[in-house]
Amino acid sequence: MLQYILRRLLIAIPTIVAISILSFVLIQLPPGSFLDDYAAQLAQQGEEISGQQLEALKQAYGLDEPVYVQYYKWVKGIVTRGDFGLSLEWNVPVSQLIWERMGWTLALAISTLLCTWLLAIPIGVYSATHQYSKLDYLFTSLGFIGLGIPGFMLALVLMWFALSHFGIDVGGLFSQQYQNAPWSAGKVLDLLRHAWIPILVGGSEGTAGLIRIMRANLLDELHKPYVISARARGLSERTLVWEYPVRVALNPFVSGVGFALPDLVSGGVILSVVLSLPTAGPLLLNALTAKDMYLAGALVLLVGILTIFGTLISDILLAWLDPRIRFSAR
Amino acid sequence: MNENIAKATVSTVPPTPAPLAPEDLPSSEARILVASPRQLMWWRFRRHRIAVVGTIVVILFYLVAIFCEFIAPANPDTIDGAHKYVPPQQISFIDANGNFTFRPGVYGLSPHRDPVTLRLSYTSDPKQWYPIYFFSTGPDYKLWGLIPSNVHLIGLGPNSDQPFFLLGSDRLGRDMLSRIVYAARISLSIGLVGVTLSLILGIILGGISGLYGGTADIIIQRVIEFLRSMPTIPLWLALAAALPPQWSPLYVYFGITCILSLIGWTRLAREVRGRFIALREEDFVLAARLCGSSQMRIIWRHMVPSFLSHIIAVITLAIPGMILSETALSFLGLGLRPPVISWGVLLQDAQNVQTVAIYPWLLLPGVAVVIVILAFNFMGDGLRDAADPYGR
Numbered sequence: 001m002l003q004y005i006l007r008r009l010l011i012a013i014p015t016i017v018a019i020s021i022l023s024f025v026l027i028q029l030p031p032g033s034f035l036d037d038y039a040a041q042l043a044q045q046g047e048e049i050s051g052q053q054l055e056a057l058k059q060a061y062g063l064d065e066p067v068y069v070q071y072y073k074w075v076k077g078i079v080t081r082g083d084f085g086l087s088l089e090w091n092v093p094v095s096q097l098i099w100e101r102m103g104w105t106l107a108l109a110i111s112t113l114l115c116t117w118l119l120a121i122p123i124g125v126y127s128a129t130h131q132y133s134k135l136d137y138l139f140t141s142l143g144f145i146g147l148g149i150p151g152f153m154l155a156l157v158l159m160w161f162a163l164s165h166f167g168i169d170v171g172g173l174f175s176q177q178y179q180n181a182p183w184s185a186g187k188v189l190d191l192l193r194h195a196w197i198p199i200l201v202g203g204s205e206g207t208a209g210l211i212r213i214m215r216a217n218l219l220d221e222l223h224k225p226y227v228i229s230a231r232a233r234g235l236s237e238r239t240l241v242w243e244y245p246v247r248v249a250l251n252p253f254v255s256g257v258g259f260a261l262p263d264l265v266s267g268g269v270i271l272s273v274v275l276s277l278p279t280a281g282p283l284l285l286n287a288l289t290a291k292d293m294y295l296a297g298a299l300v301l302l303v304g305i306l307t308i309f310g311t312l313i314s315d316i317l318l319a320w321l322d323p324r325i326r327f328s329a330r
Numbered sequence: 331m332n333e334n335i336a337k338a339t340v341s342t343v344p345p346t347p348a349p350l351a352p353e354d355l356p357s358s359e360a361r362i363l364v365a366s367p368r369q370l371m372w373w374r375f376r377r378h379r380i381a382v383v384g385t386i387v388v389i390l391f392y393l394v395a396i397f398c399e400f401i402a403p404a405n406p407d408t409i410d411g412a413h414k415y416v417p418p419q420q421i422s423f424i425d426a427n428g429n430f431t432f433r434p435g436v437y438g439l440s441p442h443r444d445p446v447t448l449r450l451s452y453t454s455d456p457k458q459w460y461p462i463y464f465f466s467t468g469p470d471y472k473l474w475g476l477i478p479s480n481v482h483l484i485g486l487g488p489n490s491d492q493p494f495f496l497l498g499s500d501r502l503g504r505d506m507l508s509r510i511v512y513a514a515r516i517s518l519s520i521g522l523v524g525v526t527l528s529l530i531l532g533i534i535l536g537g538i539s540g541l542y543g544g545t546a547d548i549i550i551q552r553v554i555e556f557l558r559s560m561p562t563i564p565l566w567l568a569l570a571a572a573l574p575p576q577w578s579p580l581y582v583y584f585g586i587t588c589i590l591s592l593i594g595w596t597r598l599a600r601e602v603r604g605r606f607i608a609l610r611e612e613d614f615v616l617a618a619r620l621c622g623s624s625q626m627r628i629i630w631r632h633m634v635p636s637f638l639s640h641i642i643a644v645i646t647l648a649i650p651g652m653i654l655s656e657t658a659l660s661f662l663g664l665g666l667r668p669p670v671i672s673w674g675v676l677l678q679d680a681q682n683v684q685t686v687a688i689y690p691w692l693l694l695p696g697v698a699v700v701i702v703i704l705a706f707n708f709m710g711d712g713l714r715d716a717a718d719p720y721g722r
């Protein structure tokens with residue numbers, strides 16, 4: 001097992017390097033160096049940047065040097081000092097802006113994932129054990145619609161509904177009075193009042209997909225001889241279903257963690273723009289429209305690394321759950 | 331080609347104990363035994379009712395997209411300052427004299443300003459009733475930019491100067507119905523073009539990977555794994571933001587499609603690779619090789635026809651994703667930009683919840699998106715089931 005985990009960690013390293021190169025390319029993509037933009041922006045605000053200062057900045061980012069040296073300096077800054085470069089738009093180091101946002105992104109993604117499972121597993125089991133019942137049809141059709149409706153549309157409609165029927169603005173994660181308040185019981189309650197919409201909407205697509213997978217897998221299992229023999233021995237229906245076939249049918253859930261996390265994070269970008277959540281999404285969008293490339297590159301890099309860890313965790317869980325994977329990987 | 335499919339799938343048919351002549355069997359069974367695979371697929375697909383409905387809806391939408399100039403009652407860019415934010419007009423069968431007619435019509439609009447909020451609103455005026463004509467004359471247009479005409483599918487005929495907003499109007503008084511219809515052309519074609527591009531990439535790379543194996547296979551599989559573990563939407567956003575702002579709308583359109591398919595080809599490549607690997611070992615491929623067929627002939631005459639149907643099903647399921655991505659990108663302001671009209675561009679007006687709460691019909695382009703995506707999904711599901719006529 002330890003050997004397997006080590007192997008997977010080794011495979012993850014080149015992927016992280018590739019993502020860092022990609023993020024760096026993104027930073028370089030817009031025409032013109034970022035210092036020109038910076039100087040132009042300062043000039044626009046009526047400030048004059050001295051040639052000396054410009055030279056110092058050039059040195060710090062290695063802008064006169066070949067691209068690979070610039071890349072090396074950028075990576076070195078991140079690894080050794082946690083320095084992601086300078087945000088042009090906010091005029092502060094990128095590292096000051098991103099960590100809180102990344103924390104919220106991760107928190108939302110994980111709670112969405114848990115909520116997805118909490119909904120999808122029981123519903124999938126019910127649908128499979130009560131195949132072709134009325135509730136099964138209801139869940140199946142709801143699932144189809146959940147797959148078809150893009151999350152941001154659903155969020156828009158929900159927000160519109162809440163605003164026009166109950167007169168409440170459900171955007172953001174906090175009400176105005178708690179926005180900058182210190183943490184308290186009231187703030188937590190307020191957070192819960194707001195967070196259910198992004199969690200539910202963000203999870204709708206994943207839930208629908210997982211219900212379908214769970215239902216199909218469990219239906220395959222339920223007709224296998226071991227189930228029949230267990231039933232013949234007089235096991236209660238509940239133990240029978242939950243103890244054996246459900247466990248087998250759970251595999252795709254675990255292997256899904258890897259892809260669910262990137263999907264949640266990337267789908268969350270648009271959703272959080274619509275709902276104006278304090279996650280990485282709106283910050284990334286702003287950074288991209290303002291051509292604030294160091295900020296954008298840092299966000300893409302971090303979100304990418306986040307998803308790689310998601311895949312890693314799911315691989316390890318899967319190997320722990322299913323010995324066949326552990327041994328075939330040798 | 332039919333013959334080839336039959337040849338290709340012979341080995342998957344369960345062997346019958348004694349060869350029965352078709353005439354010995356009841357007629358329905360005989361029909362199935364001698365049917366070509368294509369016929370079997372069609373029969374199987376037809377049984378899937380909801381998939382058939384989905385297909386019809388998809389075809390209707392593409393017809394609308396092809397003939398959008400004719401279907402739209404108005405020019406989508408005509409600004410009508412006197413009729414901003416008109417709510418969808420109701421179709422009525424009661425004419426100005428209060429009599430029932432078989433011809434549908436709309437009532438005229440009388441604007442009035444709210445004394446408190448100063449907001450302009452419109453009420454319909456039952457005293458003015460304008461019948462709706464089919465194939466009525468209206469604003470001039472050029473079909474596909476070539477054929478000049480002024481005949482529209484629906485219109486108010488002689489009263490075409492009267493307001494006619496079946497789905498309301500936007501903040502500049504442009505007709506939402508016409509805009510949604512024109513947007514269908516851009517949004518739906520981006521799905522097709524994008525899928526074609528990713529299909530080309532997917533078949534070439536997946537084919538190399540599946541046919542030759544070895545180092546090429548390992549490298550391509552690593553690249554696919556890498557791309558699949560990337561958070562796609564941030565990447566799309568970043569690439570779309572990097573498109574030069576001075577590009578013309580046509581360039582942006584192709585730029586966006588390229589970006590979408592650059593990341594979208596991985597699934598198709600995986601599918602193609604899997605098929606090639608499975609077929610490589612089949613007896614009929616070996617037979618063709620022993621008969622001295624060239625590699626190219628084996629690929630195109632024997633292998634491709636036998637998995638074409640699967641690929642078509644996968645493509646159908648990939649198109650809605652493309653349409654959705656374009657909508658999302660344009661909605662965020664990083665994809666297509668006005669004056670280009672796509673569903674995502676139209677939805678930009680609905681970004682602000684306050685506006686949507688007052689003018690809910692601005693969400694209607696989203697309804698069109700949802701219908702198309704559901705229809706494509708149903709159609710793709712049916713095709714996927716039908717693609718394997720010898721399965722359960």
